[in-house]
Amino acid sequence: MVVAPQQARAFHTGSDQHGRQLSAQERERMLKPYLPAPSKTKTPQQSQQSPRAHKQRVRPAIRHMIHSLIFTIIHAFFSLYIRFRQAYHAVVDQVLAILYYHHRTPELVKRDVKGLTKVPKHLSVILQKRDRLDTLINDACEIAAWSACAGVPMLSIYERTGVLKHSLPHLHRRISRTMTAYFGANNKPSISLRAPHMPSYSPPTSPDANSSLGEHPHLTILLIDASDGRQTLVDLTKTLAEMSQHGKLAPSDISSELIDAEITESVMGEPDLLILFGDKIVLEGYPPWQVRLTEIYRVQDHAGGVGYHVFLRALCKYGQAEFRVGR
Amino acid sequence: MATFHSASLQRWLFSLPPVEYALQHIRELLIGSLKCGPIPQHIAFIMDGNRRWARTHHVEAVEGHHMGLEALARVLEVCYKSGVKYVTIYAFSIENFKRSKYEVDALMDMAKTKLVQMSQHGELFDRYGAAVRILGDRSLVRGDVLEQVDKAVEMTKDNGSAVLNVCFPYTGREEIVHSIRETVEEYSSPPVEEGRKKRPFSETRIQRNIRKGHQLDCVEEERDDAAGSLLQARDDGVSDADTTSTSSTSLDDISHLAHPPSSHTSQSPSPPLHPTSNTFLHPRPKLLARSKSPHLPDPESISAATLTRNTYINCPPPELLIRTSGVNRLSDFMLWQVHEETEVKFINCLWPEFDLWKFLPVLVEWQWGRKKAGWSGEAKVA
Numbered sequence: 001m002v003v004a005p006q007q008a009r010a011f012h013t014g015s016d017q018h019g020r021q022l023s024a025q026e027r028e029r030m031l032k033p034y035l036p037a038p039s040k041t042k043t044p045q046q047s048q049q050s051p052r053a054h055k056q057r058v059r060p061a062i063r064h065m066i067h068s069l070i071f072t073i074i075h076a077f078f079s080l081y082i083r084f085r086q087a088y089h090a091v092v093d094q095v096l097a098i099l100y101y102h103h104r105t106p107e108l109v110k111r112d113v114k115g116l117t118k119v120p121k122h123l124s125v126i127l128q129k130r131d132r133l134d135t136l137i138n139d140a141c142e143i144a145a146w147s148a149c150a151g152v153p154m155l156s157i158y159e160r161t162g163v164l165k166h167s168l169p170h171l172h173r174r175i176s177r178t179m180t181a182y183f184g185a186n187n188k189p190s191i192s193l194r195a196p197h198m199p200s201y202s203p204p205t206s207p208d209a210n211s212s213l214g215e216h217p218h219l220t221i222l223l224i225d226a227s228d229g230r231q232t233l234v235d236l237t238k239t240l241a242e243m244s245q246h247g248k249l250a251p252s253d254i255s256s257e258l259i260d261a262e263i264t265e266s267v268m269g270e271p272d273l274l275i276l277f278g279d280k281i282v283l284e285g286y287p288p289w290q291v292r293l294t295e296i297y298r299v300q301d302h303a304g305g306v307g308y309h310v311f312l313r314a315l316c317k318y319g320q321a322e323f324r325v326g327r
Numbered sequence: 328m329a330t331f332h333s334a335s336l337q338r339w340l341f342s343l344p345p346v347e348y349a350l351q352h353i354r355e356l357l358i359g360s361l362k363c364g365p366i367p368q369h370i371a372f373i374m375d376g377n378r379r380w381a382r383t384h385h386v387e388a389v390e391g392h393h394m395g396l397e398a399l400a401r402v403l404e405v406c407y408k409s410g411v412k413y414v415t416i417y418a419f420s421i422e423n424f425k426r427s428k429y430e431v432d433a434l435m436d437m438a439k440t441k442l443v444q445m446s447q448h449g450e451l452f453d454r455y456g457a458a459v460r461i462l463g464d465r466s467l468v469r470g471d472v473l474e475q476v477d478k479a480v481e482m483t484k485d486n487g488s489a490v491l492n493v494c495f496p497y498t499g500r501e502e503i504v505h506s507i508r509e510t511v512e513e514y515s516s517p518p519v520e521e522g523r524k525k526r527p528f529s530e531t532r533i534q535r536n537i538r539k540g541h542q543l544d545c546v547e548e549e550r551d552d553a554a555g556s557l558l559q560a561r562d563d564g565v566s567d568a569d570t571t572s573t574s575s576t577s578l579d580d581i582s583h584l585a586h587p588p589s590s591h592t593s594q595s596p597s598p599p600l601h602p603t604s605n606t607f608l609h610p611r612p613k614l615l616a617r618s619k620s621p622h623l624p625d626p627e628s629i630s631a632a633t634l635t636r637n638t639y640i641n642c643p644p645p646e647l648l649i650r651t652s653g654v655n656r657l658s659d660f661m662l663w664q665v666h667e668e669t670e671v672k673f674i675n676c677l678w679p680e681f682d683l684w685k686f687l688p689v690l691v692e693w694q695w696g697r698k699k700a701g702w703s704g705e706a707k708v709a
Contacts, residue, residue: 063359064363066356066359066360067356067359067360067362067363068360068363069360070356070357070359070360071360071361071363071364074357074360075694078688078691078692078695079695082692229666230631230634230663231631233503233507233631233634234629234630234631234633236507237507237510237626237629237633237634238626238627238629239626241510241629242626244511244512245514245515245623245626251508251512251515252508254504254508254511256500256501256504259500259503259504259507260500280696281671281672281673282668282670282671283665283666283667283669283671284667285666285667286666287666288499288662288663288666289500289503289662291657291662292499292500292657292658292662293656293657293658293659294656294657295655296655296656296657296671296673297655317655
């Protein structure tokens with residue numbers, strides 16, 4: 001809606017050129033040309049006007065044709081544009097993937113994140129199960145290793161269906177193997193893998209867990225799925241309702257702090273950074289309570305799945321650093 | 328200075344009558360053609376960047392908010408003309424009360440002025456057919472503003488074609504807490520009895536018949552005289568309980584009375600029918616005293632749908648959430664509604680600069696994505 005200057009001033013201040021306050025009628029007169037026709041009230045009259053009826057039928061039909069023509073044109077051009085954009089981003093992604101590669105060397109990752117002002121204390125990722133469980137586990141292992149290299153103390157991995165949760169020991173073995181590949185057998189960081197409402201899985205035999213604790217930070221990995229979102233809040237409500245029925249709690253006692261404490265205790269706290277490896281931002285049932293102030297990152301038109309350069313760009317965005325091409 | 332001149336030249340050009348006329352028609356045409364594709368039913372906006380805009384243009388923050396309101400009017404026009412049914416805007420966060428008192432007061436005054444103007448133009452608003460709903464924690468709003476709010480809501484409540492949800496002292500967490508509190512309150516008070524119709528069957532009689540059947544079974548199985556007397560005594564006990572409590576006591580409720588709270592949720596009707604359950608005879612007085620309202624709904628029946636029903640926002644979850652100013656956070660907005668299917672768009676422009684030309688690419692891209700996904704939404708509707 002473009003309005004003439006004097007009308008714009010009227011809109012801002014509620015007065016005309018001479019500084020006089022406008023009355024309700026004047027304002028209405030000013031607004032009238034910009035309003036849609038009062039369609040509903042006129043419809044009964046139109047049906048009575050039989051001589052002009054054919055006109056009313058033809059005009060909307062033509063208008064509709066023009067509209068659908070323009071719609072087709074817009075979408076034709078748009079899909080052309082978006083193909084080019086996707087191709088461009090794919091090329092950029094490829095170049096970055098070559099320029100920034102971790103080579104399974106923690107020192108390289110450390111150098112990449114060295115210039116950052118801050119590293120998230122709690123990093124969260126959303127992974128999708130595409131076809132095979134194996135690729136998913138592989139992705140999880142890689143992300144865990146990068147996080148350990150970058151010095152992230154807490155990593156939570158969200159996967160909607162919860163398949164990762166159910167292969168906890170297997171995943172632990174795989175992560176441990178990946179860590180060995182990155183850090184070597186002697187000084188790999190200690191990890192603990194757990195899922196809400198499940199016992200923490202620690203390695204059955206960790207020979208030098210105590211010696212490595214000093215030099216290498218501990219990485220906590222948390223696996224969450226869709227049931228840790230809404231369902232947890234529903235379960236909490238059930239418990240609270242039951243307590244209230246037994247007179248142990250008044251509804252007015254329920255506060256944001258209480259729920260926050262319970263949710264943090266049973267699932268997790270608020271992540272600082274959430275990385276999506278898809279091409280659009282859809283949270284897919286990610287725990288709603290925790291995403292409140294989380295920085296959400298995704299790469300536009302990214303279709304390549306989990307990649308180190310996406311991870312790095314997310315950390316750079318979070319650390320308020322320019323992502324420079326070339327080291 | 329050059330930008331200032333070009334801006335004023337541009338403004339002059341756009342305000343020429345033929346140009347203005349042409350632009351107006353191009354807009355109409357674009358909006359009309361958008362309607363040929365799928366249109367989101369519900370769009371939510373986080374109107375961020377008013378203050379930053381004011382800072383970059385060296386004007387006061389309040390002026391930025393005014394420009395933001397203008398942008399909102401433009402966007403609302405596009406939305407409603409293209410057939411969006413629900414628009415939700417994040418007008419004021421509870422966190423915003425932490426800003427300077429001067430700004431908060433100015434914002435409140437602005438809200439009040441606009442609401443007063445709105446109620447003066449009642450019939451004009453009816454043309455758009457939008458009903459205004461204010462969502463949020465009303466207890467935090469000043470009294471005079473609240474009065475205007477209620478007036479505006481009351482005036483537009485009959486408009487059915489579109490809804491404008493204004494989140495005014497709102498945060499997503501507060502909404503979830505509110506919903507949980509409402510649900511807990513709902514489940515700790517007995518349901519209203521009006522819905523129940525009188526049925527021609529007496530529950531007491533049915534219970535008696537069941538017991539009679541058991542009695543026969545027991546007698547046949549055990550051939551014990553004591554069992555008969557025990558059951559007789561039990562029968563009396565139950566009828567006593569019947570008369571003391573309200574008229575419609577179901578078997579389940581008795582089981583609730585007779586069992587400790589830990590097994591409260593198990594919904595099995597078999598324990599009370601068991602002939603040797605002696606606790607049944609003498610329900611502990613403490614429990615009986617507590618169960619003054621024995622028809623409390625079972626907490627196990629609480630589901631996500633119950634919580635959704637008790638949220639402020641009473642419409643389907645948004646398909647699209649648009650946040651301006653390039654900040655990639657939800658900032659505590661519509662957490663419960665947005666975390667499932669909603670597509671979130673972070674746009675790199677300040678809210679006062681947001682208009683049709685910025686909005687259109689977002690909508691077209693959404694339509695494009697929908698089309699690629701096989702018009703699934705459209706197929707469901709049709």
